[in-house]
Amino acid sequence: MIEPRTLDQILAADALASFQAAIVATLRTLNPGVTIEPHPGKVDLSELVSKTVVKAPGLSVGWSRIKTGQHAEGHFYLAVEWVVYVVAEARIIGGRRVEKEAVGIALGGRVLEILADMEHSLWGLTRILPPETTPPAELKPLFTIRDQAQGIAYYTVTWTQIMADRGSSVFPDPAGHWNEQDRRIDYADASSIDELAPWIPALREPDDA
Template identity: 45%
Template sequence: MMEPATLAQILAADPLEAWQAAIVARLDALFPGVTVKAHPGKIDISQMIAKTIVPAPGIAVGWSRVRSIELINGMVDLTVDWAAYIVVEAKAIENRAVDRDRLGWALGYRMMMILADREETTWSLNKITPPAEQPAPQLVPLYTVADEGRGVGYLAATWSQTLVAQGAGLYDAPAPMLTVTIDDDGRASAEADFGDNVPIEVRDLWEVDP
């Protein structure tokens, strides 16, 4: 059963803000010279055109959906759909002119390589799975007629990751003491000592069949 929580407690328990901040911080370190910022959700392309989200070259990181999976122990896995929106325009790099599309692909390619790195995609956090294989991370161009003549391009790298074992389980106490015995046929059986006041549904979770 859920207990009442104040707004301060609800904010303190929110894992998404810290996760998003960790992604932004790591991408900022991996993309020197590129502005990386957090964004609170799906991108409004008109805002990107007006450069109110992030200047070019830049990356805006946000999430678009959260799905929950209830586990047998009462805890919950949260699968989050993330997006890194890449904004580019023609730029002189080391005295060489680089067009919008060339720069956009280069940044998008590096983003895909980062998402393929299992160590990087923990974002230095615990209980984070690698990006899902289905749907796999993908990079897609975004197109707006209104901005075609301004020389600005947009791409979106998207991926899904899961934050595991959230919330309180049915049995938030030390594991029961197990006594294992072997019968004459070599089959093992176990008996659990839970102590007092443990719900029957929790006992059922620990039952071990021979």
């Protein structure tokens, strides 16, 4: 059952914000020297061209769409379509010039590598499923003529990831323990059995006379 919440409580319980923060924190740890910032959602190309999204070489983490679905037991899930904007420019690395396209593809490929890692792609969180494989994570270019003139290359990495087991179940949650001697499940409170009764097909044994 949903209880009333103040705005402060809503913000404190916002799992999406902590999800995004965890992605940003993990990418920062795994990519020292690369600027990595959160982004509130879809980015306008004018923001990219004016370099207000993130400083090159950089990654800006946002999302483009969120879908919801229902589990049979009452919980719901959120399928978040994440997008990382890759901003790259030519760099002098190891005494030689590396073109912006090479930098951008390398950074995008690095994000794909992290998404394929079963440990880091969970971002240190619980109730998060690995990135979906249908559709798979994708790296693609995002160019304009003006971008080319300014010496900046842009790419996006997109993937979908599910936040599972949100909300509450319709099933009662009393916990019992197995009684090995009597071969039965015992509950500390007899009322728990009444809560479970609608969900358990059973025949009541007659009381001893």
